[in-house]
Amino acid sequence: xxxxxxxxxxxxxxxxxxxxxxxxxxNCKFERxxxxxxxxxxxxGKGNSYGRTSQSLIEQIIKELPxxxxxxxxxxxxxxxxxxxxxxxxxxxxxxxxxxISTIPECADxxxxxxxxxxxxxxxxxxxxxxxxxxxxxxxxxxxxMRYWLSQEKNIPFxxxxxxxxxxxxxDCCREKLSQALVDSSVLAEFDSLSTRYSKGLHxxxxxxxxxxxxxxxxCPLFRKLYNYLNNFFxxxxxYG
Numbered sequence: 474x475x476x477x478x479x480x481x482x483x484x485x486x487x488x489x490x491x492x493x494x495x496x497x498x499x500n501c502k503f504e505r506x507x508x509x510x511x512x513x514x515x516x517x518g519k520g521n522s523y524g525r526t527s528q529s530l531i532e533q534i535i536k537e538l539p540x541x542x543x544x545x546x547x548x549x550x551x552x553x554x555x556x557x558x559x560x561x562x563x564x565x566x567x568x569x570x571x572x573x574i575s576t577i578p579e580c581a582d583x584x585x586x587x588x589x590x591x592x593x594x595x596x597x598x599x600x601x602x603x604x605x606x607x608x609x610x611x612x613x614x615x616x617x618x619m620r621y622w623l624s625q626e627k628n629i630p631f632x633x634x635x636x637x638x639x640x641x642x643x644x645d646c647c648r649e650k651l652s653q654a655l656v657d658s659s660v661l662a663e664f665d666s667l668s669t670r671y672s673k674g675l676h677x678x679x680x681x682x683x684x685x686x687x688x689x690x691x692x693c694p695l696f697r698k699l700y701n702y703l704n705n706f707f708x709x710x711x712x713y714g
Contacts, residue, residue: 474500474550474706477541479507479534481526481556485594489678490555497686498703503553506537527566527645530556531573542579551584551706555699558589559646560638563695584706588699591635595652595677599623599634600692601684609680611669612659619658627654635693652677 478494480486487508494503508525525533534554541549554570567587574585590596598605607616623629627649629637638647652673659671690697 474502475548476501476503476551476553477538477549478503478505479530479538479552479554480505481530482508482594484674485677486555488674489594489681492678493681493684494703496682501551501703506541507533509537526556526559527561528569530554531570534570535573535577538574538577538580542577546579549580549583551586552580554585554587556589557593558591558695560592560640560648561645563589563591586699586702588702589695591693591695592638592647593651594681595655595673596634596637596693597684597689597696598677598680599629599631599651599655600696601688602631604685604688605680605683608683609676611676612671615659615664615668618661618663619655622658622661623654627658629654632692635695 476494478491480490482490487505491503491505494501507530538552552574554574556566556570558566566589570587571585574580602616602620606612606619609616612619620631624631627637629651634651637651638649640646641648656671656673660668686696686700690700
């Protein structure tokens, strides 16, 4: 089964999302249509490629999907749209995307799935901390201090990390960034000055390969939608043990 993936975001999504999907749903062939690997834009929604999210991502899908349908007709079984939710309302965002795609008649008979990382992709890593941060050599010796700081100073609920932060209407995103909190936790004053700083572009893609989807889906209802849909759509997860 061929799945076309239209994802928002930047380097973490480019380097991490498709390998994660391929590793855990091995009966599917995932083809990334966005982000387009070109020079990154300076800010979300800017430039020609990276950083697309929300309405900017929708506009990119409307541009790229007809091109894919024209050059690869009858080669897609599922259109998967993935984006960071950034504390927006999931039902509203999903309807916006599906309404936009519905204007492309050539894909009317293709299955469609819209899913979100809430609030960001790093939520999946937080949700399976023991198999990700706790085991990574850059953080193994200090992961307990990092976790304590994140829970106490940033009020990150490790059992339901998708609920972190609140929507900021002026910025059209979360009031606080989960990824930045993770970065800050890796450079606490009590750590050695040579301690490795968490990198969204490097660590996030690597750690996505270490998490166990069965663990993440227990703590992340929006991730569970992706997990269950692909399982039920004849995509068999790879062995976890």
